[in-house]
Every structure is written in structure tokens, then in C-alpha cells.
Amino acid sequence: MTSSMFAQELDQPAPIAQAPLTWRETNRAAPAAGQLEIHVVACGVCRSNLHMIEGDWVDGGVPAISPIIPGHEVTGYVSALGEGVTGFAVGDPVGVQPLWSSCETCEFCVSGRENLCHDRKITGEHVNGGYAEYMIATAAHTYHVPANLDLVDSAPLFCPGITAFAAVDKLTIGAGDTVAIFGLGGVGHMAVQFAALTGARVVAVGRTPEHLEVARELGAAETVDSRDPEALARIADTADAVITFAPADAVTAQAFDALKWGGTLVNGVALTLDGFPFNKAQTIHASVIGTRAQMREVLELAAAGKIRTVVDSFDMNTAGDVLTALAAGSLRSRAVLANPGVTTA
Numbered sequence: 528m529t530s531s532m533f534a535q536e537l538d539q540p541a542p543i544a545q546a547p548l549t550w551r552e553t554n555r556a557a558p559a560a561g562q563l564e565i566h567v568v569a570c571g572v573c574r575s576n577l578h579m580i581e582g583d584w585v586d587g588g589v590p591a592i593s594p595i596i597p598g599h600e601v602t603g604y605v606s607a608l609g610e611g612v613t614g615f616a617v618g619d620p621v622g623v624q625p626l627w628s629s630c631e632t633c634e635f636c637v638s639g640r641e642n643l644c645h646d647r648k649i650t651g652e653h654v655n656g657g658y659a660e661y662m663i664a665t666a667a668h669t670y671h672v673p674a675n676l677d678l679v680d681s682a683p684l685f686c687p688g689i690t691a692f693a694a695v696d697k698l699t700i701g702a703g704d705t706v707a708i709f710g711l712g713g714v715g716h717m718a719v720q721f722a723a724l725t726g727a728r729v730v731a732v733g734r735t736p737e738h739l740e741v742a743r744e745l746g747a748a749e750t751v752d753s754r755d756p757e758a759l760a761r762i763a764d765t766a767d768a769v770i771t772f773a774p775a776d777a778v779t780a781q782a783f784d785a786l787k788w789g790g791t792l793v794n795g796v797a798l799t800l801d802g803f804p805f806n807k808a809q810t811i812h813a814s815v816i817g818t819r820a821q822m823r824e825v826l827e828l829a830a831a832g833k834i835r836t837v838v839d840s841f842d843m844n845t846a847g848d849v850l851t852a853l854a855a856g857s858l859r860s861r862a863v864l865a866n867p868g869v870t871t872a
């Protein structure tokens with residue numbers, strides 16, 4: 528094993544325009560007990576990567592190390608096994624989601640809610656992530672990727688996919704129900720598909736014609752341009768459930784306007800609540816990432832062809848340009864950074 532690799536390293540958070548990421552040769556760590564090393568094929572580019580890189584989360588202690596390698600929706604091939612790791616072999620196609628590790632002993636970990644573990648570590652925020660040629664993962668939080676799935680296309684299953692699945696999974700919905708999805712980025716497009724699989728009628732609400740068109744292709748029965756007040760008025764008080772992934776108070780207000788009395792709002796982003804009424808008896812249900820069991824369900828649904836990602840692939844060494852495009856809002860779909868030519872461990 529060689530002891531170095533190339534990676535995108537962040538020394539100090541700074542605006543993306545200052546090019547805070549550097550593609551450079553760095554230490555290639557060996558997997559410790561219970562860990563494995565992944566030869567990274569692809570890593571999705573998430574808006575939360577941009578938040579961390581630009582320093583929005585410094586007050587919350589993220590990034591936790593310096594330098595740090597960002598990236599938390601990672602696929603690749605197992606390239607080395609640490610001591611005591613079973614269930615994986617070198618060459619296996621695998622993936623890692625944002626939940627890099629959990630304590631395995633707290634009340635949340637022992638009840639299958641390890642995404643709520645207070646000692647959870649987040650990939651690419653507390654430990655090095657997937658914007659690299661190689662990444663160390665916790666075997667207990669590494670997933671086999673079914674053989675019929677492409678590893679570049681599959682990378683976003685590990686953040687938008689699991690995040691959207693867990694949000695829809697919070698709801699008891701089916702045929703005869705209407706679900707409105709607000710915010711049609713990578714997560715919203717996955718949520719449209721999971722919601723449609725329940726048999727519910729899906730209304731997709733977004734800002735750009737491209738995103739609305741993709742939502743229709745993915746199973747939305749109706750799309751609504753969120754810049755059109757008349758269109759929004761037509762869906763007022765029509766949804767049994769709403770799901771919002773757009774971190775904007777104006778969108779939250781639109782989502783509540785669409786929600787029926789007694790309905791449920793699931794938020795996958797922070798909400799600012801001002802004057803939440805009790806007389807409509809509505810429920811708010813926050814959702815963060817998802818559990819291991821849910822991640823495995825996402826992979827099964829993808830392998831069965833029931834859901835798909837919408838991906839544009841870029842070279843790993845262009846992460847700065849891709850993040851700049853993300854910040855400018857000029858990406859058409861989920862961007863994935865790929866290491867060219869990785870076909871084996």
C-alpha cells in the first residue's frame with residue numbers, strides 16, 4: 528500500500544470565491560480496527576458541503592479537524608480491511624452516508640435510531656470524507672451497493688436518497704392522499720419518487736421550469752411554480768401532508784398554506800416558526816438523515832429500478848468549480864465528483 532493520495536483539503540473555511548479547497552497530495556491513512564478503506568469512485572456535492580467550506584458552521588464546531596476532506600455521499604470499492612472487519616471483501620462495491628459512526632450503546636443506537644446518537648460523527652465534517660481518492664469508513668456504517676447499480680449514479684442515494692426516504696417514511700400516506708413537496712433540488716426530486724411509491728398523489732412545488740419538468744418525469748402528478756401566486760392559491764388547503772427541503776421562511780409559509788387542517792408537515796431543513804396556530808391541529812415532524820435500516824431500503828428500491836437519481840458527473844479535481852456553480856445556482860441536477868478510471872479496488 529502506498530501511503531499518499533490526492534484529496535481536496537480545506538485548511539480554513541472561506542468564501543468559495545477565495546478557492547479554499549486545495550487538490551493536493553496528502554496522507555493516506557490505514558484502516559484501524561472496525562474500519563475499512565474505500566477506493567472512492569464518486570462523491571456527491573451537497574449544499575451542506577458548501578456551508579461547512581464557507582464557515583457557516585464554525586460556531587457549531589464544524590469542521591472539527593483541520594485540514595479536512597469534505598464530502599458525505601460516497602461510493603467506491605473496498606480497498607483494505609481493518610482488523611476484525613467481517614462481511615466485506617476487498618473489491619466489494621460500497622457506499623457511505625453522512626452518518627459515519629455512532630456510539631452503538633446509547634438509547635438511540637440500541638433502538639435503531641442511531642441517526643439521533645449524540646456522539647454521532649458526520650462524514651466529511653468530523654472526520655475526512657469523500658472528496659479524495661481514498662476514504663476511511665466505519666464498517667458498521669458502510670453499505671453494500673447492489674451489483675446492478677452504477678457507482679457514480681448511486682452516490683446521491685447516500686444523502687439526498689436517505690434524507691428524502693426518511694422524510695417520506697415519517698408520514699402515513701397512500702392512495703387517496705395528496706402530498707406536496709416544496710424545494711426541488713436533489714433531495715426534493717428523490718422525495719417526489721418515494722412519495723409517489725406510496726400511491727399518494729404528488730404535487731411538486733419549485734422555482735425553475737427545469738426542476739418542475741424533472742419532477743413530472745419522476746412521478747409528480749402536478750407541478751406548481753412557486754413564483755406564481757395564483758398557482759399557489761389553487762393548492763391552498765389541499766395537501767394531507769407537505770414536505771419541505773427549502774431553507775427559506777417564505778417557502779415554509781407556502782407549505783403551511785397548502786397543508787390541510789390536521790395535516791402533517793415534515794421538514795428536512797431548519798424552520799423559523801412564528802405564531803404556529805393550534806386551531807388547525809397540524810403536526811410538524813422534523814427529519815434528519817436516516818437510519819441504517821432505511822439506507823438499506825433505499826438501496827433495494829434503487830436496485831429494483833423503483834427510484835433513480837438525476838446526476839451530472841465532474842472530475843474530482845474540479846470540486847471548487849462545481850461548488851462555485853452550486854453557490855451560483857447554475858447546476859441542473861445533483862453534481863457528483865468522480866475519480867476517473869477507478870474500476871477496481
Ligand SMILES: [Zn+2]
Nearest residue numbers: 573575686687
Ligand atoms: Zn448531503
Ligand SMILES: [Zn+2]
Nearest residue numbers: 630633636644
Ligand atoms: Zn449512540
